[in-house]
Amino acid sequence: MTSPLSKRSLLKMGGFAALAATAALMGCSKKEEAPAAASAASEPASAAAKAAGPLNIAFAYVGPVGDAGWTFAHDKGRLALEKEFGDKIKTTFVEKVPEGPEAERVIRDLVGQGNTLVFGTTFGYMEPMLKVAADNPNVKFEHATGYKTAANMRTYDARTYEGAYMAGVIAGSMTKSNTLGVVGSIPIPEVIRNINSFTLGAQSVNPKIKTKVVWVNAWFDPPKETEGAQSLLNQGADVLFQNTDSAAVLQTAEKAGKYAFGWDSDMSKFGPKSHLASSVINWGPYYIKATKDALEGTWTTGGVWWGVKEGAIDLVSISDKVPADVKTKVEGVKSGLKDGSFVIWKGPIVGQDGKEVLAKDAVADDKFLGGINFYVKGVEGTIPTGK
Structure with a gap:
């Protein structure tokens, strides 16, 4: 299967060099945090499992x-x-690993500990993982x-723009000012695609x-995110x-008496009055598939891009x-995405x-x-092209 172009992925395309520079310069904004020590995260395997050798992940x-x-x-x-595999596997994780050279050190260390299936969960690990894989x-x-x-490294991603579109249906129905605000992380195709899909x-x-957009140039920076939200x-x-x-x-939004959405996980408890969805x-379905492939000897390289259809994306x-x-409208969209009868990006669509x-x-x-590197009509402002 051809690898999908997804999270930060179109940085490779000609004509997108400016965004590539942005991602390269800004994608490492978490470097101030040193990675924590590896955490063994499963119960000790049974004697029988040890004899058979659990898959170390x-x-x-x-x-x-x-x-x-x-x-x-x-x-x-x-x-x-x-939960799925029990003592057939043993999992380990390291959190707060900065994108860049430090990631290579951590990934090599994980391999050195005997892990034979390694997941790297952000775009900036790509080059370090390729080196370690070789x-x-x-x-x-x-x-x-x-x-x-x-040959021994494949890619996977989630169609986050599908969730963004469904959230947009609710936002367009709930706004009184007809003005929506988006706090964007880094101006790369994945994020721009989500902003556009939300607007559509x-x-x-x-x-x-x-739709107004404020860019904070970081994936996780609560103070900047707060400042961006207040600006909107x-x-x-x-x-x-x-x-x-x-x-x-x-x-x-909760403090201001306005509405907002959770992202990537259910955030309803953080703003019960403002939370719309x-x-x-x-990631569970894909992680189970990948592990099953490794256990059964059917693992192959390639790329996967899953969405509502595969159970990877939902609005909850x-x-x-x-x-x-x-x-009801949202459920209709969800059902259509699941069975293929509804398509978000279907023309006519006009740019800004x-x-x-x-x-x-x-x-x-x-x-x-x-390769989306433009705003659709209705999104205000310009896409940043430099630091």
């Missing part, structure tokens, strides 16, 4: 596991593995959100929608969305404040500059989706 996380967001969602997937042909490597593969979802029920509220946005990893945006990623904990007809980016009835393929 390691995870490298870019952020803290915490209780919400991107890394939390990955760790829930790891726990699903333990030196360890008998170890299988799984890289989240990347686009480069090797909102416009599907409310053509008057305008000051600009008249009354429903907030995010492509960042903490619950700070939701908490800011959470777009979540369920929809607030009672959301009208019944809007919930008024030019058609997708002709009438044309359906965007994964190459198009992976």
